[in-house]
């Protein structure tokens with residue numbers, strides 16, 4: 001480490017930064033894809049939830065229908081028994097009373113039949129809705145399946161590129177002093193993926209502020225790590241090939 005000049009190390013650091021930016025960008029893309037997967041998954045789950053609720057509502061209505069049908073049957077039987085009893089009764093008053101009871105049961109059953117018709121209608125409506133939702137869910141599931149496969153392959157592609165970038169990063173990083181890397185990493189994280197910036201035309205390329213002449217001299221000498229007074233990024237200066245020859 002000692003033999004390499006700080007200026008060269010900082011230039012290598014700028015190369016490292018390019019790799020780190022690529023890793024950051026790829027990881028960002030992966031996060032977006034994972035987020036999309038999550039959203040789709042939630043949509044499908046919520047559709048399934050709707051289906052579960054409708055299925056429960058349908059079962060509830062079926063129970064209501066069975067209950068009403070049972071009452072209707074029981075009351076029908078009662079009316080029949082009463083009619084049979086009429087044959088054995090001779091007293092006119094008793095007969096009239098019995099007839100009233102039978103009429104009442106008939107009226108009650110007629111109301112019950114009306115209710116039952118409405119229950120049947122509701123069951124039909126729920127079943128139609130359920131069928132539509134199930135078809136939607138099937139379509140979503142199929143579309144989702146395809147999309148998921150597509151996304152998974154994209155994600156594994158990214159993972160591979162990131163793994164390769166990390167290998168490259170390790171090689172590059174081995175040429176730079178650990179202390180310099182730690183310092184760089186801290187700034188990289190805090191300054192949105194830009195920690196080492198060139199000074200061009202006396203201007204910091206990180207924040208576009210003018211560099212004071214004194215600092216500019218320091219940067220050219222490059223005996224220590226120089227930070228931009230305005231954005232605190234590591235500054236470096238890359239002499240052009242022409243300038244290198246002259247030096």
Ligand SMILES: [Zn+2]
Nearest residue numbers: 204207228231
């Ligand atoms: Zn700056």
